[in-house]
Amino acid sequence: MVMENVLRNAIDMHIHCAPDTGPRYGDSVEIARIARDAGMRAIVVKDHLTQTVHKASITNELVPGFTCFGAAAMNLPNGGLSPRAAAFFTALGAKVIWLPTMDSEFTWLKAGHGHYDAIYATRNAYGIDYPKLTLLTEGMYKGRLREEVKQIVGEVAKAEAVLCSGHHTPEETIALMEYVKSIGFRRALVTHANAFLEEFTPAVLDRLVDLGAILEISNGVLVPLHGRQDPREVVKIIRQVGADRIVLVSDAGQLENPSPPEALRSFCHILIKEGITFEEIKKMIVQNPTRLLNLEPVKEEGK
């Protein structure tokens, strides 16, 4: 029996790669080649502490027939919650802007309670104590959305890039998505919404989706060294909000995990085994990312 290649025209919106200060599966050129050879259309590469636009641009020069998109996460070594930095990154060509990830207060709260993100928060701190970031004027749970966050969203919207929420509490993320909705911006993703299900309850996810957000669902939460999440949890989320509102990503690139295309392929097939249809999968790895990244729709969609 010949199986249709699930990765055909797929886009992985969340991949880590070398060069980085931690060990990586490969550099962006190597990963782009593997992804291209697996039939994929594009990848978004993400670093925590610097922009990846340089990587992406050079990769596109060296790997024809494929697109690598650059991004930036607004952690402190990228300027923190700086609208000027967001303007710089989008002008440079960043296609995705993450709000703070490793440098958020929520990351460190969860890390302190045993979440696997502790591995990465610690690794990216280099033993240095530094202030943690929140999106609200009074911290993680109270207050209004910070003005600088609104300005960052404005820069992302102006550039027609994609906004990813980063690692924040439901209160922060809901306030963010309320603002996103209020300005009519439609390219906002909730970063690996399946990574923090204790806080991101079905009611929270419903609220976020009502506000127009797309949920990013990450295979990184399932791998042995991370959350070892049961794939049926992911199925539940897909059934709750619908495949139209979800993007599946590998979040891979760590040395110890499968290569990003292999991780994404396996993630898709595991979900198919659990009852998600092939067409639903293609929405989540082809159509939805294609729309978010403003790309021309591909022919043969859904195959």
Add this chain to the structure above:
Amino acid sequence: MIVRQDPFLQGAIDFHIHSGPDTHPRYAGCLELARQAREAGLRAIVLKDQMTQSIHKAYFINKYLGGIQAFGGITLNRLVGGYDIRTVEFACRSGAKVIWLATHDSGYTIEAAKKGHYDAIYVKAFSFGYPVEPLSVFNRERTELLPEVKKIIEIIAGYGVILQTGHIDPEEALAVAGYCQKVGHKKLVITHVNSFLEEYRDEIIAELIQKGAFIELSYSDMVPRHARQDPKVCARLVDRFGSAHCIMESDLGTWENISPTEGLRCFCHYLVHCGVAPDAINLMVKENPARLLDLN
């Protein structure tokens, strides 16, 4: 663009090149500039970005182009957190070979831009329309280096990375040089000092050199749209302070100017015309930078 194979360029090092991708229009992407430099005979180039690291660019040149060594670093403007210890640790672990103190976000440059220095073009372009809080290496009273700046110098010294002063004022540079001397860090370069000669007077340059600093001489100050500096100015600095303490670089890569490699070549010849000995030029464009970069 083909650059003449010139004896001055054989084994030469360009210590300061701007390349794409960048938000400011650049002569070419980093791979292309590295290729041109390699074909002209250069041995190494140092890439500089104003608002982010250039370490990844160097990585890809070294891995996928070859035949020339590229070095990257980071410039400590606001968009990388300013004088942020963790940023410096990140950059050094990522393979930075050069760390520049603040350039367009330094108080010195922001003030100079207001008074008509050509850097105003870049200060404005890199503000992206937002107000910029000027950076200083000093505490408010300007009596002492900030603790984080001291720590940054210690980290840089520990990794054996070159410290470039960027666009800081002479008092700041003297304090930084003093601290480098105190911690035994010998790789200190006063970034294109010929851009700032109104404030960097001879007695200050002499004191910086006495504290162990190299002075960097940039071709970029001579180009038509910048300071239109007479090459005799740099020739005089070489004569006054000695080529053993000088490094030449292009500081090019700006779209409207000649290519960096071509700029470096012309710079060598201009100085010869102004009376600098070819041996001295070779020292400033080959041996001195090679020593700082730990090349044989």
